[in-house]
Amino acid sequence: MRRDDTIFALASGAGRAGVAVLRVSGPAARICLNSLTGRPLPPVRRAVVRAIFALTGEIIDRALILWFPGPDSFTGEDVAEFHVHGGRAVIEAVAAALAAFPGVRLAEPGEFTRRAVLNGKLDLTQAEAIADLTSAETEAQRLQALRQYDGALSTLYDRWRSELSKALAWVEAAIDFSDDELPQEVIAEAHRMGGAVAEEIEKHLTDARRGELVRDGFTVAVVGPPNAGKSSLVNALAGRDVAIVSETAGTTRDIIEVRLNLGGYAVVVADTAGLRQSSDAIEAEGVRRALARAQSADLVIALRDGTNADKPLALNDNSDSKTVLTVWNKADLPDFGARGPDDLVLSLKTGEGLDTLIAALTEAARDQLEDLSEAPVLTRARHREALVEAMAALERAGSVSALELFAEDLRLAVRAIGRITGRVDVEDLLDVIFRDFCIGK
Numbered sequence: 176m177r178r179d180d181t182i183f184a185l186a187s188g189a190g191r192a193g194v195a196v197l198r199v200s201g202p203a204a205r206i207c208l209n210s211l212t213g214r215p216l217p218p219v220r221r222a223v224v225r226a227i228f229a230l231t232g233e234i235i236d237r238a239l240i241l242w243f244p245g246p247d248s249f250t251g252e253d254v255a256e257f258h259v260h261g262g263r264a265v266i267e268a269v270a271a272a273l274a275a276f277p278g279v280r281l282a283e284p285g286e287f288t289r290r291a292v293l294n295g296k297l298d299l300t301q302a303e304a305i306a307d308l309t310s311a312e313t314e315a316q317r318l319q320a321l322r323q324y325d326g327a328l329s330t331l332y333d334r335w336r337s338e339l340s341k342a343l344a345w346v347e348a349a350i351d352f353s354d355d356e357l358p359q360e361v362i363a364e365a366h367r368m369g370g371a372v373a374e375e376i377e378k379h380l381t382d383a384r385r386g387e388l389v390r391d392g393f394t395v396a397v398v399g400p401p402n403a404g405k406s407s408l409v410n411a412l413a414g415r416d417v418a419i420v421s422e423t424a425g426t427t428r429d430i431i432e433v434r435l436n437l438g439g440y441a442v443v444v445a446d447t448a449g450l451r452q453s454s455d456a457i458e459a460e461g462v463r464r465a466l467a468r469a470q471s472a473d474l475v476i477a478l479r480d481g482t483n484a485d486k487p488l489a490l491n492d493n494s495d496s497k498t499v500l501t502v503w504n505k506a507d508l509p510d511f512g513a514r515g516p517d518d519l520v521l522s523l524k525t526g527e528g529l530d531t532l533i534a535a536l537t538e539a540a541r542d543q544l545e546d547l548s549e550a551p552v553l554t555r556a557r558h559r560e561a562l563v564e565a566m567a568a569l570e571r572a573g574s575v576s577a578l579e580l581f582a583e584d585l586r587l588a589v590r591a592i593g594r595i596t597g598r599v600d601v602e603d604l605l606d607v608i609f610r611d612f613c614i615g616k
C-alpha cells in the first residue's frame with residue numbers, strides 16, 4: 176500500500192440511491208477535479224454544480240463538486256468530492272475516469288481513515304469510533320461512538336500518559352543525582368502520581384464491560400430441554416423465521432443468533448440445542464455448545480415446557496452469579512402449571528406473556544448497559560488489554576525501591592497507554608484496527 180498514491184472510493188453505500196459520493200485523496204486529486212470538470216478548481220470547501228466529463232470528452236453527469244486542499248481536509252491530503260446521481264452506470268463511469276489517471280487507484284477499505292491517522296488528523300481511538308459510527312445500529316452505539324469520535328477517550332488517555340511521563344521525567348532526573356543529594360520529595364511525588372493514575376485506571380476498568388457490551392451487543396442465551404419452544408421464542412423475538420421449529424425433540428443443533436434492538440441497545444439472542452443426554456454425537460456436540468453459550472452469555476433465558484415440569488435444568492456452571500430468567504412456555508395447553516413466584520409465563524402459540532418477557536429483557540439490558548455517569552467508557556478489548564498492562568507496570572512501580580526499576584515500569588505504563596491512542600507504535604497497530612473496516616465490505 177503506497178502512501179503517495181492518490182486513492183478514490185465510493186464514500187456512500189453501494190446500490191441504487193439518489194446521490195452517490197466519490198471521494199479522491201492524494202496529490203492527484205487536484206488534477207482529477209480539473210480534468211473531469213474541464214474547469215479551474217472551484218472555491219475551497221464550497222459546493223458547486225459542474226458537468227463531469229469522461230476522458231473522451233463525453234459528458235457523464237452533472238454533479239456537485241467539492242475541493243478540500245490539504246492539510247485542512249479529512250485525510251490531511253488534497254481531497255476532492257464528486258456528488259453524482261446514484262445510478263450504477265454513473266458511478267462506474269466516474270470511477271473509470273478517475274482510475275485512468277496515473278498514480279490514481281481504488282482505495283482499500285478504511286484507507287482514507289488510515290491516512291487521516293498517519294497524517295495526525297485523528298488518533299486511533301477516533302479512527303475506531305469512525306468504524307463504530309459507520310456500523311452503529313442502535314442509539315446507544317451511535318452516542319457512544321460519537322463521544323469517542325469527539326475525543327472522550329483520547330483526552331483521558333492522553334492525560335494519564337502525560338502525567339506518567341512527567342513522573343518519569345522526575346525519576347530520570349533523580350537518577351542523575353548522587354545518593355546524598357537525592358531529592359526525596361520528588362520521588363515521593365512521582366510515586367503519588369503513579370498511584371493516582373493507577374487508581375483512575377482501575378476505576379475505568381471496573382465498568383462491567385459496559386462500553387464493550389453497547390458496541391458488541393448484550394448476549395442472551397435461550398436454553399432449556401428439547402421441545403420447550405426455544406426456537407419458537409427466538410423466531411418470535413426476531414419477528415421472522417430464522418430457526419427451524421418442529422415437534423421432533425432435538426431439532427436445533429447449531430447455535431443460531433439474531434440481533435435485536437431493545438430500547439436502543441443491541442442485544443444478541445442465541446437459540447441453542449435442547450439440553451439432554453444424547454448418544455448422537457452431533458446432538459451431544461450441540462448440547463456442549465449450548466452449555467458453553469449459557470456460560471458466556473450476559474443473561475440466560477431458561478425456557479421450560481410448563482406441561483412437562485421435570486427436573487431442574489443443570490447448567491453446570493457459575494450461572495448462579497448471572498441473571499437467569501426462568502420462563503414457562505405453552506401456557507395455552509390445559510395441563511400447564513406455572514412454578515416459582517418470579518418465573519414468567521408464556522405461550523408462543525397465543526403470544527401471551529411475550530411483551531412481558533421483552534420488557535424484562537430490555538430492562539436487564541438497560542441495567543447492565545446504561546451509563547449514568549459522564550465518564551468515558553472503554554469500548555474495546557484492545558484498550559482493556561493495554562490498560563491492564565499499564566496497571567501491572569504501575570503496581571510494580573509502587574513497590575520497587577531502585578530508581579532505575581521505578582523508571583522502567585513508568586516507561587512501560589506510558590508506552591502501554593500510548594499504544595491505545597497510537598502515540599506509539601501506530602504503524603504496527605493500524606493493521607489490527609483497520610480489520611474493522613473490512614468487515615462486511
Ligand SMILES: Nc1nc2c(ncn2[C@@H]2O[C@H](COP(=O)(O)OP(=O)(O)OP(=O)(O)O)[C@@H](O)[C@H]2O)c(=O)[nH]1
Nearest residue numbers: 401402403404405406407421425426427449523524
Ligand atoms: N401449544 C404450544 N406449542 C408450542 C408453543 N411453543 C412451541 N410449541 C411447539 O413445540 C414444539 C417445539 O418447538 P421448538 O421451538 O422447535 O422447540 P425447541 O425448544 O427449539 O426444540 P429443540 O430445538 O428440539 O430443542 C413445536 O411443535 C412448536 O410448535 C406454545 O406456546 N404452545
Ligand SMILES: [Mg+2]
Nearest residue numbers: 405406426427
Ligand atoms: Mg430448537
